[in-house]
Amino acid sequence: MNKQSRFILAVLAFGYAFLYIPLVSVVVYSFNDSKLATVWGGFSTRWYGELFRNDQVLDAAFLSLRIAATSATFATILGTMAGLVLVRFGRFKGRTLFSGMITSPLVMPEVITGLSLLLFFVSLHGLIGWPGQRGFSTITIAHTTFSMAFVAVIIQSRLAAMDESLEEAAMDLGGHPLRVVFDITLPLIAPAMVAGWLLAFTLSLDDLVIASFVSGPGSSTLPMYIFSKVKLGVTPDINALASLFILIVVVGLIVAWMAMRKTQTR
Amino acid sequence: MTDPTKPADFIRIRNVSKHFGDFVAVDGVNLDIGKSELFSILGGSGCGKSTLLRMMAGFETPTSGTIEIDGVDVTNQPPYERPVNMMFQSYAIFPHMNVEKNIAYGLRKEGIAKQEIIKRVDDVVGLVQLGDFRKRRPDQLSGGQRQRVALARALIKRPKVLLLDEPLAALDKKLREHTQFELMNIQDELGVTFVVVTHDQEEAMTLSTRIAVMNEGRFLQVGTPKEIYEYPNSRFVADFIGTINTFEGTVSRIDDNAMSVDCPELGGDVRALIDDNTHVNVGQQVCIAVRPEKIFISFEEPEDHEGVRAHGVVDDFGYFGNLSLYRIRLESGRTIQVSWQNQRRSAKRFVEWEDKVWVSWRPRSAVVIKGES
Incomplete structure (x- = not known):
């Protein structure tokens, strides 16, 4: 091995170590037998067991999963519709503006998004009396609004790469435009929709800031629960919980990546 | 059909x-x-x-x-x-x-x-x-x-x-x-x-x-x-369609079914036919266009008196199997393309670089295109 490639390897190792050592340490300490989260006391899976006897954690996890699944579904539907219109319906007036506006939630600070949504829900409550209690529905709506932007971007790039004459051919063969969407367009962008759903799901599962703004009493998502617990000191069962989280996110990302790869090879 | x-x-x-x-x-x-x-x-x-x-x-x-x-x-x-x-x-x-x-x-x-x-x-x-x-x-x-x-x-x-x-x-x-x-x-x-x-x-x-x-x-x-x-x-x-040699000229004489066109690049008057579509007047700018395969190459001056002929040297040629393509530089300095079917199987070349040759075509092989270039 020559000098240069050894150097490149070292740089690579350093970069990845920087990224992953914190995560690995969480996973390692989740198997720590000691009651002190930062002192090693031998291998054990007791904190996982304890975690599953903790109703508060389970409630929060269940709420998070419900919100993530629902908001990802809505985000996929809305994002796909937005992507379809922006790519396939020609150059209508203001298309560039819409195109830019759909991506702005990607770069908007979460604090701003959360604050504006909170203000929106409060004034909406003043106007029509809904939402009475902030919780599942408000967090779901909030998560849908920012994650549909991600879905729209994925769908847009997939559609732009897809040969438009496929849809034209279907129309030429007698398919009405709406039928063509179901016969041709949707089956061909389905992998991108799966990838979009999974991305929206993980984004929702991860989110702390926006959820904190728009949730009400008694409805804590898992990240909110962890955050509040950590303020009182790190306990080993949080390490176990974080490890499970990492597992779910990694699996979601791998499946999303595989779905995207499948679209590209098509 | x-x-x-x-x-x-x-x-x-x-x-x-x-x-x-x-x-x-x-x-x-x-x-x-x-x-x-x-x-x-x-x-x-x-x-x-x-x-x-x-x-x-x-x-x-x-x-x-x-x-x-x-x-x-x-x-x-x-x-x-x-x-x-x-x-x-x-x-x-x-x-x-x-x-x-x-x-x-x-x-x-x-x-x-x-x-x-x-x-x-x-x-x-x-x-x-x-x-x-x-x-x-x-x-x-x-x-x-x-x-x-x-x-x-x-x-x-x-x-x-x-x-x-x-x-x-x-x-x-x-x-x-x-x-x-x-x-x-x-x-x-x-x-x-x-x-x-x-x-x-x-x-x-x-x-x-x-x-x-x-x-x-x-x-x-x-x-x-x-x-x-x-x-x-x-x-x-x-x-656009195929290859063609075009020569700008002026109509100098009109007979019953033929005309003479003064083409400086061909060294003077050349004969061309008048068909139903070509109504021209003396003095009009026209262009004589002739396809490469309708041009003959010979070492002797062709005898056909109506025919169009010009003297030149072989500038370049390409062998394409079924035919050969020649570029001939006329005395006016203009280069034209001539194609020739390779009917005989022979390793020997028909002409060589810098050979002095005559190119010729029959008046009815050329088409007259009206209008200035």
Whole structure:
């Protein structure tokens, strides 16, 4: 091995170590037998067991999963519709503006998004009396609004790469435009929709800031629960919980990546 | 094949224009195409030929003008209601359906009974010889097979007109020649009117009953391949189709059926025929155009007194197997192209570089094109 490639390897190792050592340490300490989260006391899976006897954690996890699944579904539907219109319906007036506006939630600070949504829900409550209690529905709506932007971007790039004459051919063969969407367009962008759903799901599962703004009493998502617990000191069962989280996110990302790869090879 | 006595008005295109913002893609085109014709629209990229085809298919709406097919005004009909099908340049085979499903798609949208669909798929699969590939996925097909699927899928709808967008451009040369004749046979068998858009003049020449040469959104000439090749009506057409040598000149004398044109590049007066289409006056600017294969090369001065001749030296030549191409520099300094069939099998060259030769052609071999360059 020559000098240069050894150097490149070292740089690579350093970069990845920087990224992953914190995560690995969480996973390692989740198997720590000691009651002190930062002192090693031998291998054990007791904190996982304890975690599953903790109703508060389970409630929060269940709420998070419900919100993530629902908001990802809505985000996929809305994002796909937005992507379809922006790519396939020609150059209508203001298309560039819409195109830019759909991506702005990607770069908007979460604090701003959360604050504006909170203000929106409060004034909406003043106007029509809904939402009475902030919780599942408000967090779901909030998560849908920012994650549909991600879905729209994925769908847009997939559609732009897809040969438009496929849809034209279907129309030429007698398919009405709406039928063509179901016969041709949707089956061909389905992998991108799966990838979009999974991305929206993980984004929702991860989110702390926006959820904190728009949730009400008694409805804590898992990240909110962890955050509040950590303020009182790190306990080993949080390490176990974080490890499970990492597992779910990694699996979601791998499946999303595989779905995207499948679209590209098509 | 076209019957010249039959009126050529199965497709009637009247004053059709298409503007994209300030850009005029198609500019007031008129065209009549007869039933069962194999009509080609030939032009370079961006000449408006694809836009015209897309207007016939219904993917674009003309800015002005009308399109009639078989007596019905289809100008504003959407593509899924027109009695027209199109074969796309990319073939546009649905990647998530197998060959059979691709072909049957159009019939399923018509709501035709299953039994009937199966029968018609059988017929058309036989016609394009895809029997062994019915269950294949599109990514398991070669370029030629994909082309057949696209053709079958369009033909199964029994369209009144089949539009073909660069049908052979994606195939390699050998396959292209083979497919060309296959397309002609299928067209002949079914009697469907074919409208082909192509940039390949060779393809247009062999395929078509008639050709329209298009440039900058307008038709320059519409005619049979022979008319277009032998009697081009403009410099653009002459230049676009095949190779041609053109010489600018002034009409110096007019007789009953011939004229003399003073061409400085050919060293003086040359004779050319006057046919029905050429009405010229003395003093008019014209251009004498002659194809490379109509020019003879000889070492002796040709004796034909009417013939056009010029003296020059061999500048360069290329051997193409079936023919050789010579570039001869005339005394005026002008270089012309001459092609020569290699009829004899011989390793010896006919001429060498810097050989002094005569080039000549018969007056009726040249075409006179009016107008200044």
